[in-house]
Amino acid sequence: MILILEANTDPHGAEYKKLMDALANLPNIKSRVHTVHGAQQTLTEVYLIGDTAGLLIEEMRSLPTVERVVKVSQPYRVLGRHKDDHRATSFEYNGVRFAQDNLHVFAGLCAVSTPEHVEAMMRALRDNGQVCTRMGAYKPRTSPYSFQGHGKDCLPYVFRLAGQYGIKVIAMEITHDTHVEEIRDALRETGHPTGVMLQIGTRNIQNFELLKSVGRQQDFPVLLKRGFGITLEESLNAAEYLASEGNRNVVFCLRGMKTNMSDPHRNFVDFSHVPVVHRLTRMPVCVDPSHSVGSRDVAPDGILDVFHVTAQGVIAGANMVLVDFHPEPAKALVDGPQALTLQELPRFLEDVRIAREAYEKRVALAGKSASG
Numbered sequence: 001m002i003l004i005l006e007a008n009t010d011p012h013g014a015e016y017k018k019l020m021d022a023l024a025n026l027p028n029i030k031s032r033v034h035t036v037h038g039a040q041q042t043l044t045e046v047y048l049i050g051d052t053a054g055l056l057i058e059e060m061r062s063l064p065t066v067e068r069v070v071k072v073s074q075p076y077r078v079l080g081r082h083k084d085d086h087r088a089t090s091f092e093y094n095g096v097r098f099a100q101d102n103l104h105v106f107a108g109l110c111a112v113s114t115p116e117h118v119e120a121m122m123r124a125l126r127d128n129g130q131v132c133t134r135m136g137a138y139k140p141r142t143s144p145y146s147f148q149g150h151g152k153d154c155l156p157y158v159f160r161l162a163g164q165y166g167i168k169v170i171a172m173e174i175t176h177d178t179h180v181e182e183i184r185d186a187l188r189e190t191g192h193p194t195g196v197m198l199q200i201g202t203r204n205i206q207n208f209e210l211l212k213s214v215g216r217q218q219d220f221p222v223l224l225k226r227g228f229g230i231t232l233e234e235s236l237n238a239a240e241y242l243a244s245e246g247n248r249n250v251v252f253c254l255r256g257m258k259t260n261m262s263d264p265h266r267n268f269v270d271f272s273h274v275p276v277v278h279r280l281t282r283m284p285v286c287v288d289p290s291h292s293v294g295s296r297d298v299a300p301d302g303i304l305d306v307f308h309v310t311a312q313g314v315i316a317g318a319n320m321v322l323v324d325f326h327p328e329p330a331k332a333l334v335d336g337p338q339a340l341t342l343q344e345l346p347r348f349l350e351d352v353r354i355a356r357e358a359y360e361k362r363v364a365l366a367g368k369s370a371s372g
């Protein structure tokens with residue numbers, strides 16, 4: 001059960017204390033408070049955990065400062081959508097709004113190679129009006145002998161160049177909680193020229209200790225990639241680990257499922273789940289066409305498979321596209337065969353725009369708004 005308190009409730013006020021005392025007297029129930037600081041107001045939500053089945057909505061509603069009560073009807077308590085639940089389906093980070101009703105493209109390097117490549121990428125993004133990118137510094141690789149990423153050494157120049165070219169958010173995978181510290185330190189040393197969305201990859205989605213520690217920090221939002229060999233429910237529960245520890249600024253990323261039934265694609269494209277994740281949760285949904293398809297194959301209509309599946313995700317309402325580009329794919333240190341070139345960037349963005357427009361027309365036809 002979630003108690004939504006009146007806006008701007010004072011956590012040091014007498015009414016709030018009365019509420020907390022009443023909650024402390026409920027047997028076998030623990031409460032966890034979450035505060036959302038918006039531009040206009042501060043919202044406080046109190047999550048009641050434990051033996052809540054016997055609690056009466058009307059009684060809880062009559063407690064001091066309580067404005068609304070949401071009965072949790074399904075397993076994703078914090079991030080899920082519940083009956084009469086009007087909590088936000090969006091969040092803002094570093095001036096960029098992530099929401100179930102808008103779309104951002106994160107085109108960039110799967111793995112940082114050289115400062116020259118990073119700069120060429122950032123320049124192309126700026127020239128095409130983009131403020132987000134992806135940059136891999138820590139790469140989880142199948143073989144221990146493969147390139148593992150430049151790690152913290154590349155962070156200062158990546159962040160400085162991002163600031164120079166107006167990039168506001170970089171999606172960057174981390175595989176250990178020490179990486180979060182390294183990112184925080186490098187941002188501080190370079191004067192916070194940009195922001196970082198921490199990416200937790202498909203291989204780490206059930207690394208519960210990593211989820212818990214990333215969930216405990218609230219400096220950075222998180223991009224959580226669906227597990228490639230587990231159910232959707234298991235992956236959404238992993239997102240709930242982040243949220244239950246305190247970080248609700250989570251974007252959920254579909255990136256294809258591992259099965260040889262998907263051949264010749266690298267993974268089986270699962271973008272039909274975009275509306276499903278919208279229905280079950282309040283998270284914005286990302287699609288990763290590069291890791292789904294894994295090649296630069298072209299269909300007879302002249303459109304690359306990567307473009308085709310991107311459009312499939314976007315026309316289904318995706319809110320973010322994470323896509324591999326490289327100035328010189330032949331020299332990419334990771335995943336060169338699936339990277340798009342900088343010359344292809346304007347066409348890619350136009351293709352995304354067409355698909356988004358089609359999605360918006362479909363929503364209008366249904367007589368709804370995109371955030372539901």
Ligand code: PEP
Nearest residue numbers: 110201202203225255291
């Ligand atoms: C990546 O985005 O570079 C990556 C390794 O993705 P995934 O975790 O989906 O394999």
Ligand code: MN
Nearest residue numbers: 110291334335
């Ligand atoms: Mn990759």
